[in-house]
Amino acid sequence: LSRLSRGLAGLARRAGLGRAGVARAERERRRRLGWRWALDDSLLQRLERVGLAPRRAAHGGLGGEHRSRARAASTDFVDYRPYQAGDDFRQIDWNAYGRLDQLYVRLSEAREQLPLHLLVDCSASMGAGLPDKHDYARQIAAVLGYVGLARFDRVSLTSLGGAGPSAGPWRGKQRFATLLAALDDQRPGGSLSLDDALSGFIAAAASYGGQAILISDMLFQDGYQAALDSLLAAGLQPGIIQVLSPQELSPVVGGDVRLEDLESGETLDVGRSPQAVATYLARLTDWCGDVERFCLARGIRYQRITTDQPLQDVALVSLRRSGIVQ
Amino acid sequence: VTLLQPWGLALLLLALPLVAIYLLRGNPRRELTTAAFLWRGLEQQLTARRRWRRPPRSLALLLQLLALAAAVCALAQPALDARSSRQTVYLLDASASMLATDVKPNRFEFARAAIKTELESWQAGDRATLILIGAQPRVLVANAEPAALTRALAAARAVEPSANLRDALAIAGRHLQLPLGQGSEVVVFSDGTLSEPAGLERLAAPVRFVAVGTRGANQGVSSLQVRRGGGDAARFAGFASLTNYDTTNVRLPVRLLADGLPLETRLVDVPARGRAELPFEVPPTARSVAVALGGSDDLSLDDRAEISVPENRRRSALLVSRTPQAWQQALSVIPGLDVVVQSPDAYHDLGSELVVLDGFLPPRLPGGQLLVVNPPSGNGLVRVLGDVRDAPVSSYDAQDPLLRALDLGAIRLVKASRLSIPPWASSVAETAAGPLVLRGALDGRRVAVLGFDPLVSGLEKLVTFPLLVSNAVEYLSGSGADPAVPLGQPLLLPVAPDAAEVVLELPDGSRRSLSTGSGVAWLDDLDQVGRYNLRQRLAGGAQSQRTFFVDLFGESEADTAPHAYAAWPGASSELAAQQPGPPLWPLFVAAALLLLSLEWLHALRRG
Numbered sequence: 034l035s036r037l038s039r040g041l042a043g044l045a046r047r048a049g050l051g052r053a054g055v056a057r058a059e060r061e062r063r064r065r066l067g068w069r070w071a072l073d074d075s076l077l078q079r080l081e082r083v084g085l086a087p088r089r090a091a092h093g094g095l096g097g098e099h100r101s102r103a104r105a106a107s108t109d110f111v112d113y114r115p116y117q118a119g120d121d122f123r124q125i126d127w128n129a130y131g132r133l134d135q136l137y138v139r140l141s142e143a144r145e146q147l148p149l150h151l152l153v154d155c156s157a158s159m160g161a162g163l164p165d166k167h168d169y170a171r172q173i174a175a176v177l178g179y180v181g182l183a184r185f186d187r188v189s190l191t192s193l194g195g196a197g198p199s200a201g202p203w204r205g206k207q208r209f210a211t212l213l214a215a216l217d218d219q220r221p222g223g224s225l226s227l228d229d230a231l232s233g234f235i236a237a238a239a240s241y242g243g244q245a246i247l248i249s250d251m252l253f254q255d256g257y258q259a260a261l262d263s264l265l266a267a268g269l270q271p272g273i274i275q276v277l278s279p280q281e282l283s284p285v286v287g288g289d290v291r292l293e294d295l296e297s298g299e300t301l302d303v304g305r306s307p308q309a310v311a312t313y314l315a316r317l318t319d320w321c322g323d324v325e326r327f328c329l330a331r332g333i334r335y336q337r338i339t340t341d342q343p344l345q346d347v348a349l350v351s352l353r354r355s356g357i358v359q
Numbered sequence: 360v361t362l363l364q365p366w367g368l369a370l371l372l373l374a375l376p377l378v379a380i381y382l383l384r385g386n387p388r389r390e391l392t393t394a395a396f397l398w399r400g401l402e403q404q405l406t407a408r409r410r411w412r413r414p415p416r417s418l419a420l421l422l423q424l425l426a427l428a429a430a431v432c433a434l435a436q437p438a439l440d441a442r443s444s445r446q447t448v449y450l451l452d453a454s455a456s457m458l459a460t461d462v463k464p465n466r467f468e469f470a471r472a473a474i475k476t477e478l479e480s481w482q483a484g485d486r487a488t489l490i491l492i493g494a495q496p497r498v499l500v501a502n503a504e505p506a507a508l509t510r511a512l513a514a515a516r517a518v519e520p521s522a523n524l525r526d527a528l529a530i531a532g533r534h535l536q537l538p539l540g541q542g543s544e545v546v547v548f549s550d551g552t553l554s555e556p557a558g559l560e561r562l563a564a565p566v567r568f569v570a571v572g573t574r575g576a577n578q579g580v581s582s583l584q585v586r587r588g589g590g591d592a593a594r595f596a597g598f599a600s601l602t603n604y605d606t607t608n609v610r611l612p613v614r615l616l617a618d619g620l621p622l623e624t625r626l627v628d629v630p631a632r633g634r635a636e637l638p639f640e641v642p643p644t645a646r647s648v649a650v651a652l653g654g655s656d657d658l659s660l661d662d663r664a665e666i667s668v669p670e671n672r673r674r675s676a677l678l679v680s681r682t683p684q685a686w687q688q689a690l691s692v693i694p695g696l697d698v699v700v701q702s703p704d705a706y707h708d709l710g711s712e713l714v715v716l717d718g719f720l721p722p723r724l725p726g727g728q729l730l731v732v733n734p735p736s737g738n739g740l741v742r743v744l745g746d747v748r749d750a751p752v753s754s755y756d757a758q759d760p761l762l763r764a765l766d767l768g769a770i771r772l773v774k775a776s777r778l779s780i781p782p783w784a785s786s787v788a789e790t791a792a793g794p795l796v797l798r799g800a801l802d803g804r805r806v807a808v809l810g811f812d813p814l815v816s817g818l819e820k821l822v823t824f825p826l827l828v829s830n831a832v833e834y835l836s837g838s839g840a841d842p843a844v845p846l847g848q849p850l851l852l853p854v855a856p857d858a859a860e861v862v863l864e865l866p867d868g869s870r871r872s873l874s875t876g877s878g879v880a881w882l883d884d885l886d887q888v889g890r891y892n893l894r895q896r897l898a899g900g901a902q903s904q905r906t907f908f909v910d911l912f913g914e915s916e917a918d919t920a921p922h923a924y925a926a927w928p929g930a931s932s933e934l935a936a937q938q939p940g941p942p943l944w945p946l947f948v949a950a951a952l953l954l955l956s957l958e959w960l961h962a963l964r965r966g
Binding site for chain 2: 158161162166250252254278281287288289290291292293294295296297299300301302303304309312313316317320
């Protein structure tokens with residue numbers, strides 16, 4: 034009877050009669066757009082007013098919109114300093130000389146591009162969940178990528194594990210479609226060792242510095258600490274967006290199941306008694322808490338989200354609150 | 360509550376495998392996880408390490424068990440117990456034969472007393488219906504308490520001309536209200552009827568027949584007629600028919616009376632279950648004759664019969680026709696009738712008592728009794744809807760005075776008119792296309808309409824034609840000489856439209872005023888045997904009187920021998936036991952569907 038009920042429920046869902054039933058037109062739109070369905074024009078317009086929030090000045094090259102450690106000729110006044118031999122006469126503030134009778138040089142700040150590295154976990158575990166964690170991770174990456182491209186930052190995409198390109202850097206909003214196409218090509222699969230995956234990235238991107246936003250479920254059995262430390266050591270500003278599914282946070286109670294790990298293939302026969310589920314949840318909470326504490330201890334920005342949260346809320350509220358964007 | 364299919368409860372055993380599914384550990388369902396390492400060490404809590412597990416407190420299981428129980432209950436077809444109250448339907452024969460005195464004081468009183476005796480054993484809550492069996496059965500009380508039944512019983516009278524047992528049983532069936540209590544039944548108190556009440560559906564309750572009467576010792580006058588003498592129109596002859604319904608020969612003293620005075624007394628031998636004819640002369644001045652049987656039999660109602668003698672005078676008739684030969688020949692042989700013939704072109708009203716209008720209707724109808732033959736279309740008397748050709752007579756009333764002794768079923772009319780029935784007339788013969796022969800009373804006179812031309816239709820060559828003309832003349836000129844009316848048969852008599860008062864005097868001496876103004880008197884409650892007088896007081900103060908007699912003729916009531924039935928149509932007691940109260944299975948089906956829906960919703964919520 035339960036199977037029959039589930040079958041009828043499936044039919045009802047397909048017919049648009051389920052309690053989570055969305056309007057047929059909306060469901061059709063989502064089906065057509067795939068994982069991009071949440072990236073509508075209204076969201077992108079609101080993202081125009083959002084920028085990345087680097088903890089340090091950028092040095093990704095001049096021409097961006099982020100403060101640089103380099104001083105350059107520009108209109109952004111920063112400070113004065115006494116004239117020294119060799120300084121450009123054009124930088125002398127003659128008004129100050131007239132008042133003070135001393136030569137001072139105007140110091141202005143150069144505006145630089147901020148390298149933004151989007152690290153998307155494409156391991157098999159990201160392919161789970163309803164809504165799909167990997168789809169949600171791609172939506173987050175697209176949001177952050179759009180924010181960076183709109184500010185003329187150097188945006189690059191790195192796929193960790195699975196199948197997918199590591200592409201970029203791109204600048205300018207006109208390259209947003211390229212970013213989306215690269216995200217389209219990502220396919221979750223296989224297992225992922227974060228240390229191994231980041232070592233190659235660090236070797237290629239460390240010279241640019243900038244922000245490295247890791248979008249992942251952070252359920253790395255082998256640990257994540259060393260990998261994040263290596264990002265810091267490479268001069269990058271890591272940020273962690275941990276994506277979990279509602280099913281991971283509130284598993285079904287009751288029934289005996291044979292659990293099979295998506296990445297390692299490990300199987301466990303588990304009775305999902307209330308006690309067992311409570312234990313699992315406690316462990317998951319501890320795991321996520323450890324990740325958060327680790328990040329806080331190292332100044333790494335951290336945000337945990339679930340895939341049932343509206344993307345707009347995450348982009349405009351959660352990520353701002355965590356300091357990843359401003 | 361009664362279970363009509365108790366075997367269905369065996370399906371409750373399905374609950375065992377259902378519960379076993381929850382108790383028995385099957386192979387665990389395979390499920391993918393993103394972090395198996397978080398589940399490690401929880402295998403110790405695997406309930407299925409044992410083959411059986413503790414029954415889970417599952418809402419789904421509870422709903423499924425309840426749905427199964429509801430479905431099984433529906434299959435068992437529960438119904439309310441048929442013992443809400445005992446219902447008894449009493450059918451009391453009120454036909455004339457129930458006045459036979461072979462049981463004292465008579466059969467009707469005997470049956471009435473028997474019903475009263477049964478009522479004494481009633482218990483609180485029991486209900487009963489009393490139906491009087493007559494030509495048209497009547498429900499005196501329905502589903503009543505004993506007191507109401509007793510009152511209705513006391514007011515019942517046995518005066519019906521016949522007993523329609525079939526209709527009475529059908530009515531009884533409709534008054535049985537399910538569920539029936541234990542002991543419910545239909546009880547028939549009757550001396551039986553000649554024919555079996557065939558075509559009845561089985562009743563919901565058993566039918567108990569209480570035969571009333573012990574024998575058929577009855578002799579009666581089964582027919583009495585007065586005919587004008589063939590050779591001498593001034594003399595009348597009487598013809599009485601006596602029937603012995605008993606199984607032994609009898610010799611009866613028979614008294615003949617004229618206007619209530621004895622003419623003569625004869626001893627007539629009547630064989631067992633046989634008949635004897637008794638012709639006699641009617642005195643020229645007599646206005647009524649009667650035949651009275653002596654001796655003692657069980658039923659006195661048919662021991663006397665009386666009939667009016669037609670007025671012994673010549674009557675005038677006007678025949679208006681373009682082809683009068685056949686009509687004139689048929690009318691001329693009727694004794695005491697003086698016929699004048701006119702052409703329609705030369706028509707003028709002569710004030711004749713009888714007017715025959717053949718294919719012609721004057722703008723103003725003459726004052727006498729009318730025989731209208733083949734009325735032209737557009738006349739003001741009866742609408743002619745069209746013609747039919749080669750039409751057989753599909754139905755007719757062989758007992759109607761117009762059609763008595765005629766065999767119209769063998770006649771095929773070459774051409775006939777389709778008539779509409781005016782308010783004053785009734786149809787007595789029809790073709791498949793519509794009414795063919797009408798008769799009725801209009802403006803205080805009798806009118807007969809033949810919707811065909813006997814000459815064109817070929818009828819004038821048959822013996823039917825003079826008989827039809829004779830019947831028509833007898834019917835139309837029959838004032839003061841009505842044939843005896845069988846008991847219970849309704850009678851339509853013309854009355855003067857300007858009559859100020861019309862009074863009917865009954866045989867028991869009582870009087871009843873009738874409504875005036877309609878031109879007719881409709882008498883449908885002639886439930887007494889004997890002489891009736893219809894007195895009219897006209898507007899000018901003149902008075903007129905018309906006498907007719909109601910007699911008990913007919914074998915159905917005079918044959919008082921109790922009848923038995925070969926195949927009693929009522930329900931058996933087994934059938935009554937199978938009649939449950941209102942079925943409850945739809946409720947259980949609805950409950951099962953509701954529970955399954957809830958279970959479905961529960962499954963949806965759990966994903």
